[in-house]
């Protein structure tokens with residue numbers, strides 16, 4: 001018997017992947033026949049009926065008819081990218097046998113898919129929603145999928161509630177409204193009757209759910225996992241991704257406008273950043289703790305509605321992921337990629353978190369329905385780099401050609417191969433956790449605190465972040481039509497914090513002692529003192545890492561930021577160049593947004609226009625600069641869109657810079673010059689001061705002048 005009896009792909013034929021990659025100039029049908037006319041279908045006479053015999057027409061239309069596959073039931077809208085992961089050193093070998101986390105010489109390829117949860121495939125990127133953050137590591141020991149979110153707790157504790165949660169947030173089934181939005185009755189009906197959702201609700205109402213870009217999001221594995229060392233020792237671990245370009249968000253008004261102006265905003269900037277060589281990067285962070293430590297916490301680490309505060313167990317940054325290549329084909333890669341939390345490598349194992357346990361079933365099940373066959377694992381994007389060799393056979397769309405007659409184990413006809421791999425040679429062995437217990441359908445008592453960590457999150461916010469939560473909840477519940485649901489929600493919010501509950505009640509007309517609604521400035525004052533008692537938070541009242549204003553994952557930087565230079569014919573070309581150079585020096589980018597495409601005349605020089613004011617609003621930029629040039633400024637002053645462009649950037653808290661000549665334009669847009677509030681007169685401040693302002697991202701000290709989030 002030949003040794004390679006069971007080796008896949010022993011055929012001499014090229015694989016389909018190899019065949020389709022053979023460069024060809026010839027237009028063919030799907031079976032390789034050359035096509036002489038792709039413009040006209042076959043008909044009986046030039047003005048006669050089409051003929052059934054036209055196999056080229058039928059093949060082309062039939063393939064087209066079947067181009068769509070079912071979209072993901074959740075996380076349908078996504079954007080993906082290829083990259084690499086490398087661990088910094090071997091210090092983790094004390095905790096885990098996973099080579100991807102201990103061999104610093106390895107560069108592991110990864111594919112990452114970011115997603116929104118509720119919207120369908122064609123929905124807008126900037127909906128208020130959780131973002132999926134799924135990473136597939138193609139390790140030498142097989143694929144490892146870390147299928148996480150950008151928010152560390154989850155809504156529910158038990159997988160059995162997931163279909164209910166998702167049904168409630170999806171468009172209401174009788175009329176399929178609203179798309180990609182949680183602001184509706186069924187969602188809040190479910191939430192108001194499910195207090196365990198309160199912690200995650202606070203996160204979703206915060207700015208975390210409207211990220212500035214995918215590169216500005218943290219990622220979290222959510223569940224507690226296990227690390228297993230080569231010696232079989234187990235510890236608990238929580239996974240984090242820390243963005244090296246910091247955590248930043250949109251404001252709600254901006255997010256809503258972007259949904260119409262550029263529904264692909266996140267997808268586009270991920271693509272553009274990678275094309276421009278400005279590769280998004282994250283550090284992998286770990287919180288490692290023992291089971292004994294976990295037993296001391298006043299919350300249960302198996303409860304996915306809780307996080308482990310970083311002030312309790314610090315995050316150790318252990319390696320870096322860089323996204324450096326865009327997919328070649330959206331469908332083949334981003335759409336067909338299939339993640340599963342069950343994809344693990346030796347050295348990592350599950351915990352008994354009942355949400356995670358349910359997920360272990362769901363993902364394989366859903367891939368078979370979505371991709372139509374258990375052979376989805378053979379798709380190029382899902383195939384491991386580690387060789388595959390087993391006795392699984394056949395099924396729809398099977399591509400592997402397994403030679404020989406042996407497809408069972410044990411066998412002697414195939415030389416007993418492929419054979420099991422013992423643990424010491426890298427075979428996966430489940431951690432032998434001792435188990436006793438009674439079969440029950442029951443939540444553990446240790447899962448019963450539903451408000452403590454919601455309070456911890458609330459307390460940890462800066463006043464402006466608290467204000468955004470108040471405004472978001474006022475907005476969302478303002479859209480709920482059934483009063484009883486609104487009243488229940490007010491009671492939950494009051495338990496989290498009295499000021500939060502009262503402010504939302506006021507906006508809903510439910511405050512008994514109703515007075516005038518406080519202004520933004522008055523509200524900020526109230527919120528400075530709005531602190532709650534906490535429980536289930538490891539004794540902490542605040543956790544610094546939860547605020548993105550007070551504590552960011554990276555120092556301020558303009559890397560990846562885009563500044564609009566607003567200009568018309570007659571612009572001062574020198575001013576334009578100064579700002580472009582100052583930004584480029586720090587890794588930022590400026591685009592000339594002109595009154596027309598082509599070039600602008602500028603004192604004998606020409607300034608190339610990147611976008612026009614007609615097609616490109618200020619919401620797609622991080623800051624705006626107005627160069628000098630009397631004719632340019634005069635033309636802009638007479639354009640309502642240009643005046644609004646600057647006014648809106650200011651109201652959204654963004655840096656605004658102007659040459660001295662352009663100060664009167666600022667006045668026209670209602671923008672007061674004040675460097676401390678991010679409005680720079682470049683005859684007094686340098687271009688570098690403006691760039692530093694852009695790096696700050698937002699100027700919340702303009703409160704009162706801001707459009708609230």
Ligand code: HDE
Pocket residue numbers: 072073074075078113114115131132133134147148149154158159160162220221222223304337338339355356358359362363364366367
């Ligand atoms: Fe998922 N989830 N999920 N989920 N999830 C899916 O699998 C599910 C949960 C997450 O870019 C589905 O391939 C159940 C938590 C991401 O392709 C499905 C439960 C977290 C993605 C599914 C959860 C996630 C999914 C739909 C409760 C954060 C997108 C399509 C027990 C840790 C992956 C698919 C991608 C996708 C089920 C809860 C993250 C139906 C039953 C908690 C990032 O299998």
